[in-house]
Amino acid sequence: MPELPEVEVTMRGVRPYLEQQRIKSVYFDDYRLREPFDPRLSELEGGFIDAVSRRGKFIVIHSDHGSVIVHLGMTGHFKVQDATAPAVKHDHFALTLESGKMVRLNDSRRFGLVHYVPPGQDPLCDEHLVNLGPEPLDDEFNGAYLLRRLQRIKKGEIKPALMNSRIVVGVGNIYASESLFTAAIHPQSQANALTLTQCTTLCRVIKATLQRSIAEGGTTIRDFAGADGKPGYFVQELQVYGKNGKPCPRCGTKLEKIVQGQRSTFFCPHCQKLYVKPLSAV
Numbered sequence: 001m002p003e004l005p006e007v008e009v010t011m012r013g014v015r016p017y018l019e020q021q022r023i024k025s026v027y028f029d030d031y032r033l034r035e036p037f038d039p040r041l042s043e044l045e046g047g048f049i050d051a052v053s054r055r056g057k058f059i060v061i062h063s064d065h066g067s068v069i070v071h072l073g074m075t076g077h078f079k080v081q082d083a084t085a086p087a088v089k090h091d092h093f094a095l096t097l098e099s100g101k102m103v104r105l106n107d108s109r110r111f112g113l114v115h116y117v118p119p120g121q122d123p124l125c126d127e128h129l130v131n132l133g134p135e136p137l138d139d140e141f142n143g144a145y146l147l148r149r150l151q152r153i154k155k156g157e158i159k160p161a162l163m164n165s166r167i168v169v170g171v172g173n174i175y176a177s178e179s180l181f182t183a184a185i186h187p188q189s190q191a192n193a194l195t196l197t198q199c200t201t202l203c204r205v206i207k208a209t210l211q212r213s214i215a216e217g218g219t220t221i222r223d224f225a226g227a228d229g230k231p232g233y234f235v236q237e238l239q240v241y242g243k244n245g246k247p248c249p250r251c252g253t254k255l256e257k258i259v260q261g262q263r264s265t266f267f268c269p270h271c272q273k274l275y276v277k278p279l280s281a282v
């Protein structure tokens with residue numbers, strides 16, 4: 001599944017082909033993705049794209065004929081092609097531009113989202129985006145914020161909390177496991193037991209991990225390919241994710257795998273200490 005770095009890399013990949021371009025035609029088929037295609041997507045025709053941005057794991061294409069919010073789901077990816085290139089299986093949505101290029105969305109498992117927002121409405125206030133927490137790379141996401149937010153959790157473990165998009169957006173399963181390992185925090189620690197120092201470390205580590213991954217072009221897992229078709233390279237850099245049974249890169253202890261909230265978590269039982277709120281603080 002594409003995580004924030006892949007979405008950022010994808011957004012940066014397609015942005016030069018979309019921004020400052022006029023939309024010549026819009027294609028969408030009869031299949032439904034996460035929701036059916038809105039027939040009003042046709043109204044994008046003739047629209048001028050003034051910006052392409054990312055919010056969490058959503059890509060937003062802003063035009064004067066309305067905006068489009070895209071989520072890549074499990075297998076969605078964009079391709080930039082000549083407008084004459086024939087469609088292939090699972091090409092479900094496309095914007096043809098006056099430049100002669102076409103930006104296509106291919107999504108074999110159809111968990112992605114293409115959502116139309118009419119002109120005059122701010123897509124960032126759309127129901128898909130309005131409740132999202134801060135961006136992990138923004139200054140607003142810092143130790144004091146994270147501590148405050150985690151202390152509001154009555155009962156819950158730190159890893160699912162990091163993956164809660166109301167707390168912070170775009171920290172998916174891979175980066176939650178990796179960041180907790182680097183910060184030496186056990187994934188099953190009580191979220192509200194973390195100290196300010198730990199929260200500050202965790203924020204710093206999450207930012208560094210995501211930034212490094214973006215710089216290296218995104219993680220290659222399953223179907224992800226950058227918009228130019230080249231896969232990312234970060235996969236070799238993963239320290240614990242998918243490596244249960246292998247030695248910890250720090251201490252050599254066998255890495256373990258557990259399941260939290262139906263998602264796999266990988267960690268080192270020696271390096272990552274379990275934090276439980278002391279009784280005196282309850």
Ligand SMILES: [Zn+2]
Nearest residue numbers: 248251268271
């Ligand atoms: Zn270790």
